[in-house]
Amino acid sequence: MATPGALPDLPTPDTCVQCGLCLPYCPTFRLTGNESYSPRGRLAAMSAVIHGDAPVDAEYDDALSSCLGCRACEAVCPGLVPYGAAYEVAIADLADRRPTQARKVRRWVLGRGIASTTRVMLATRIAAVAQRLHIAKILPGLARRGLTGLRRLEPGRAPWKGRVARPVGEPKGSVALLSGCVMDAWFGPVHDATVGVLVRAGYEVVAPESQTCCGALAAHDGHRAEAQALAARNVDAFADFDIVVSNSAGCTAHLKEYDHWTQTHGSLNPAVVDATEFIAQLIADGSLPRFDSARRPGPDVAMQDPCHLRHAQRITSAPRTLVAAAGCAPVEIDNRGLCCGAAGVYSVLQPSMSEDLGLQKADQVHASGARVVASANPGCEMQLRTYVDRGIRIVHPVELYWERLSAD
Numbered sequence: 539m540a541t542p543g544a545l546p547d548l549p550t551p552d553t554c555v556q557c558g559l560c561l562p563y564c565p566t567f568r569l570t571g572n573e574s575y576s577p578r579g580r581l582a583a584m585s586a587v588i589h590g591d592a593p594v595d596a597e598y599d600d601a602l603s604s605c606l607g608c609r610a611c612e613a614v615c616p617g618l619v620p621y622g623a624a625y626e627v628a629i630a631d632l633a634d635r636r637p638t639q640a641r642k643v644r645r646w647v648l649g650r651g652i653a654s655t656t657r658v659m660l661a662t663r664i665a666a667v668a669q670r671l672h673i674a675k676i677l678p679g680l681a682r683r684g685l686t687g688l689r690r691l692e693p694g695r696a697p698w699k700g701r702v703a704r705p706v707g708e709p710k711g712s713v714a715l716l717s718g719c720v721m722d723a724w725f726g727p728v729h730d731a732t733v734g735v736l737v738r739a740g741y742e743v744v745a746p747e748s749q750t751c752c753g754a755l756a757a758h759d760g761h762r763a764e765a766q767a768l769a770a771r772n773v774d775a776f777a778d779f780d781i782v783v784s785n786s787a788g789c790t791a792h793l794k795e796y797d798h799w800t801q802t803h804g805s806l807n808p809a810v811v812d813a814t815e816f817i818a819q820l821i822a823d824g825s826l827p828r829f830d831s832a833r834r835p836g837p838d839v840a841m842q843d844p845c846h847l848r849h850a851q852r853i854t855s856a857p858r859t860l861v862a863a864a865g866c867a868p869v870e871i872d873n874r875g876l877c878c879g880a881a882g883v884y885s886v887l888q889p890s891m892s893e894d895l896g897l898q899k900a901d902q903v904h905a906s907g908a909r910v911v912a913s914a915n916p917g918c919e920m921q922l923r924t925y926v927d928r929g930i931r932i933v934h935p936v937e938l939y940w941e942r943l944s945a946d
């Protein structure tokens with residue numbers, strides 16, 4: 539039995555054979571050429587610390603803190619080294635052993651602050667006022683980039699948390715929607731679209747009032763007790779449903795790996811699916827229609843693969859299925875799926891590398907010529923909006939599909 543607050547025994551970084559095949563896929567190694575910023579270097583550093591051969595010092599902190607947690611290395615590793623799981627353990631251990639003032643603040647913000655709907659709504663109202671005053675240009679870098687990345691906020695709109703939507707007739711099943719820490723307040727139209735499509739497919743959709751933030755941001759920053767407490771609340775909130783659907787790739791990936799965080803509380807029982815994969819299945823089995831692009835062609839859509847969709851969940855075809863079924867033409871921009879630099883709170887902690895990666899992703903979008911970009915993750919969407927040319931639309935693939943379905 540694991541002790542409360544501890545992570546379960548997970549595969550160790552020792553399984554890495556140091557072959558280096560993952561290096562070309564690691565965004566931080568590509569930017570720096572520095573072995574300490576590579577998967578191989580980080581895994582070696584984790585091993586050295588575990589075996590007591592190296593201290594937990596500033597150098598180690600830098601090596602781990604500069605990692606995006608994108609898991610591109612894990613997806614291409616021939617030895618199936620579980621980088622993401624090893625990193626989760628290592629970053630939690632690091633946060634415990636180097637409790638800097640900044641980490642204490644982040645522990646509260648990511649572990650408690652964003653789990654409060656009241657606090658998120660208050661922050662949303664402040665940001666909405668700032669948007670309407672058009673003051674982004676005069677704000678310092680971090681606040682300017684954050685405000686630029688947001689959609690136009692509508693603080694008066696009703697959140698989905700606590701609501702139910704029913705189909706006409708007997709439901710095919712009961713779906714729990716993860717309302718998320720900021721999805722309801724900042725990305726309400728993505729929830730509208732997800733609920734609209736699922737109800738049209740015959741499902742009852744419920745956003746349980748007792749749910750909370752999934753805990754991914756706290757977990758990825760090493761705040762294990764807080765991540766475990768959030769996971770425990772959601773295990774209870776979702777227990778009575780057939781399936782849990784999330785339209786934020788980072789949250790879905792975290793929910794799918796909840797067993798790492800809920801071992802003292804029991805597993806999350808319903809299956810978890812990303813909204814893109816669930817709706818793609820419904821299109822494939824004929825429950826939802828495909829729209830003919832020849833009859834009414836939609837725009838070219840540049841496809842941005844969120845790392846926690848592509849690398850962590852290995853989902854690439856589902857968002858393309860949605861975009862094509864909406865009558866649009868998916869356009870490939872990056873066959874390696876390099877991280878856009880959003881990565882949770884990475885843009886706050888590592889602004890320089892985050893900006894380099896954001897500009898690189900924007901160049902890929904601009905080179906495609908597409909005026910619409912589809913991204914299935916809120917952080918990536920904000921990063922794209924910060925760096926791509928104004929006038930290019932950033933949209934969730936479910937929204938594109940819902941727009942066509944609801945207009946039909």
Ligand code: SF4
Nearest residue numbers: 554555557558560615
């Ligand atoms: S993580 Fe995998 S691909 Fe990368 S160096 Fe280690 S064994 Fe090789």
Ligand code: SF4
Nearest residue numbers: 564605606608609611
């Ligand atoms: S998770 Fe991403 S940034 Fe971190 S080592 Fe792997 S590829 Fe590099």
